[in-house]
Amino acid sequence: MWTIGLAAGVVALLPAVGVTASTPPATGGTKIQVMVASSGPAETAAVEAAIHAWEAASGNTVELIAAKDMNLQLGQALAGGEPPDVFYVNADKFQEYAKGGSLAAVGDKLDNPDDFYQSLRDVFTYEGKLYCAPKDYSSLGLIINKKSWAAAGLTDADIPKTWDDLAAVAKKLTTDSQVGLASGATRDRLGAFMVEAGGYFTNADQSAATVDSPENLKALEFIKSMLDAGSLKFAENLDVGWGGEAFGKEKAAMVIEGNWIRGAMKSDYPTVEYTVAELPKGPAGPGSMVFTQCWGVAQATKHMDAAVSFVNFMTKADTQLALAQAFGVMPSRASAKDAFLAANPDFAPFVAAGEYGRGQVTLPAFSAVLAEFDKGLLAMAKGETDPATLLKETQTNADDAMSG
Amino acid sequence: MTTAMVGEVPLESDEDLRALGRRSRRAERRRGEGLWGWLFLSPSLILLITFVIVPIALALYVSFTKWNGQGGPFSKSASWVGLENYQRLLTRSGLTRKNFSTSLRNNLYFVLLVVPLQTIIALFLAIILHQRKLKGKSFFRTAFYMPSIxxxxxxxxxxxxxxxxxxxxxxxxxxxxxxxxxxxxxxTGIFHSFFKVLGVDKPPSWLASHDFLGLSWWNWISGPSWSMTVIIILAVWTTSGTFMLMLLAGLQNVPEEVHEAAAMDGAGRWQTTRLVTLPLLKKQIILVVTLGLIGTWQMFDQIYVMSDGAGETMTPAYLAYVSGMKDNRLGSASALAFILFGIILVFTAVQRFVTRDKEGGR
Incomplete structure (x- = not known):
């Protein structure tokens, strides 16, 4: 048994050694490893289909690794020094990998990089260079229960445009059995209010933490006022796993959630009718959050040309349209926008948010700071802390994380 | 030849029969034995060194570096920072220390509640199952052991x-x-909830103004959180069965005559348990408490499955995993693991000291 296994291993190794010794051909015959973290069977199937199309077009082959725990598996591969050639990069890990030299800066090798939305390119830019191609994106909107809306005597004209509107309709929609507005107690939802107030956790190029600012204070005080009025409740305090569940179980008439809610509503709560609106404007204008991943190319890859050609294929407008259709995300290219909207008119508010939304903070070691901020939001709901203290503490933690 | 291969004991017993002159030959043979011994040991020794000693040494090295988990611990991405990781965890105020001390607090309450509870319940179950009169013993034994497996x-x-x-x-x-x-x-800690019922909503100033490891005294006395309480109940329920089995094995080693003698001397059931059974079970109880202490300080899997650290259920072992594997701070995570190792050593040493054999001589 052992000898057979060993012999097979040696045989398997031989062609690989042959390939590394010579320069790989630009087209055909190259095998690349691709690691993805799939959101579910729909995404896996769609990605596989796209991969087969690329294999047929280029003559190369792909070994697909569907990671169960992306950060863990990719982390191990990177620590071992032999990462996959192409892999999904989560926004919150981006700078870690760029800074650590794991990620190749392939921005200038991408087809028409300016076609990617600015907000998404910002996320994957480090020291002025675009490192990787945004795979797709999701964003936040205001999801409204139609039945509750009508029951409260509200019409289309009442869709909130400003914070005051939002507070007013949330109050009207709040009943004994239902809270007006629900949201997860996290920066990934409530950060939108900071953007709308003109603030955020960091400045534009993420060189400094700007948590403790008058703009952010305005945002948190607005959230606090809605909590105090009882018209906003955190999902965590509604005994549900996330905002979508609160909305689906009709514990909340409105919820701040992303476009992924469509899939959940269809499969889990098909009877609840809803409509989607853009988040209301704040004192500094519209705001939302955008969530994205990118197709990273490993610095250590020996098949740079094939890897880049693969990424270009996967982020082409028509590939993205097919992927978006399959699992409910939105194409990261502006040129795919019209075709996508034609097929998904209900996604208009989410698509619009791509223009003005803000991406997640990508600084290394920042997730612990933001996790602590989220805890602080829950403490704020209980009255154990106040907006000013929370921002001050988060600023201290952020400065500390950035210096270390 | 046969004597030598069986081992030392026959040789020792033969000693006075042997002539002095044969001693040197025996020493030679013993050297040969030693070589063979090492040879037979080598497979497990090599495994032990490769998978235990080397990783521990490597982790110790990593705990003195700032390594983000990319490109190997000896690459230039891992810079030597001396004691900084330890300082951030223990002496320097900041989020790292606060998270660490909070996880320590959470785990401390877990240990303080789980270890005594599971030991007492295991003992209780073992004594009940040991009764001769009990019918359907094996059914109960299986039922109690089921959660553990x-x-x-x-x-x-x-x-x-x-x-x-x-x-x-x-x-x-x-x-x-x-x-x-x-x-x-x-x-929310259950002690805090209890204080609230008593009307103490805000901490008295002397509790709020003093802190240890960056966590105020008021937060240290919070008790386990409600979420942690669920995990405590779960841990007690699942591990009691295992420990019951160990104690039961100990009980079955106690000769029946001892209990009969106690009964003859007019000891009641409670007296027999307290004065006869428990002292004879001491070794097993020490084993159970030691295993309990070590296991509870390393609590990880329940957190991973149930809460992901939410609701103040973060423990040092889980925090090490999160900061190492999720936040890519392997230096800090390794330092944390070594501090946890130290804590377990101290707790076990204290427990050994308290339960040491006071009569001495044995």
């Missing part, structure tokens, strides 16, 4: 359902007029 993941999920908002536990409590308790994501 069930998969931690499955048991964790069942507890999630039991303690969910509309779950069995809240329904039953509801019959007695209790209002729904949100067990998960509930980081």
């Amino acid at each position: 069930s998969s931690a993941v499955a048991v964790g999920m069942i507890f999630v359902f039991l303690f969910a908002s509309g779950g069995v536990v809240n329904t039953v409590l509801g019959w007695f007029g209790a209002k729904d308790i949100s067990w998960f994501n509930n980081g």
Whole structure:
């Protein structure tokens, strides 16, 4: 048994050694490893289909690794020094990998990089260079229960445009059995209010933490006022796993959630009718959050040309349209926008948010700071802390994380 | 030849029969034995060195570096920072220290509640099962042992359902007029909740103004959070069975005559238990407490399955995993692991000292 296994291993190794010794051909015959973290069977199937199309077009082959725990598996591969050639990069890990030299800066090798939305390119830019191609994106909107809306005597004209509107309709929609507005107690939802107030956790190029600012204070005080009025409740305090569940179980008439809610509503709560609106404007204008991943190319890859050609294929407008259709995300290219909207008119508010939304903070070691901020939001709901203290503490933690 | 291969004992017993002159030959043979010994040991020794000693040494090295988990611990991405990781965890105020001390607090309450509870319950079950009169002994033994051999993941999920908002536990409590308790994501300490019932809502200033490891005294005395309480119940329920089996084995080693003699001397059931059974079970109890202490300080899997650290259920072992594997701070995570190692050593040493054999000589 052992000898057979060993012999097979040696045989398997031989062609690989042959390939590394010579320069790989630009087209055909190259095998690349691709690691993805799939959101579910729909995404896996769609990605596989796209991969087969690329294999047929280029003559190369792909070994697909569907990671169960992306950060863990990719982390191990990177620590071992032999990462996959192409892999999904989560926004919150981006700078870690760029800074650590794991990620190749392939921005200038991408087809028409300016076609990617600015907000998404910002996320994957480090020291002025675009490192990787945004795979797709999701964003936040205001999801409204139609039945509750009508029951409260509200019409289309009442869709909130400003914070005051939002507070007013949330109050009207709040009943004994239902809270007006629900949201997860996290920066990934409530950060939108900071953007709308003109603030955020960091400045534009993420060189400094700007948590403790008058703009952010305005945002948190607005959230606090809605909590105090009882018209906003955190999902965590509604005994549900996330905002979508609160909305689906009709514990909340409105919820701040992303476009992924469509899939959940269809499969889990098909009877609840809803409509989607853009988040209301704040004192500094519209705001939302955008969530994205990118197709990273490993610095250590020996098949740079094939890897880049693969990424270009996967982020082409028509590939993205097919992927978006399959699992409910939105194409990261502006040129795919019209075709996508034609097929998904209900996604208009989410698509619009791509223009003005803000991406997640990508600084290394920042997730612990933001996790602590989220805890602080829950403490704020209980009255154990106040907006000013929370921002001050988060600023201290952020400065500390950035210096270390 | 045969004597030599069986081992030392026959040789020792033969000693006075042997002539002095043969001693040197025996020493030679013994050297040969030693070589063979090492040879036979080598497979497990090599495994031990490769998979235990080297990784520990490597982790110790990593704990003195700032390594983000990319490109190997000896690459230039891992810079030597001396004691900084330890300082951030222990002496320098900041989020790292606060998270660490909070996890320490959470785990401390877990240990303080789980170890005594599971030991007492295991002992109680073992003594009941040891009664001669009990019918259907093997059924009960299996039933009590069942939780221990069930998969931690499955048991964790069942507890999630039991303690969910509309779950069995809240329904039953509801019959007695209790209002729904949100067990998960509930980081309020049960002592704090109790103080609140007594009317102490805000901490007295002397508790709020003093701190240890960056956590105020008031936060140290919070007690386990409601979420942690669920995990404590789960841990006691699952591990009692294992320890019961160990204690039962100990009980079965106690000769029946000892109990009969005690009965003849007019000892009641309680006296027999306290004065005869318990002292004879001492070794097993020490084993159970030691294993309990070590296991509870390393608590990880229940957190991984049930809470992901939410609701003040973060423990040092889970924090090390999160900061190493999720936040890519392997230096800090390794330092944390070594501090945890030290804590376990200290606790076990204290426990050994307290339960040491006071008569001496044995």
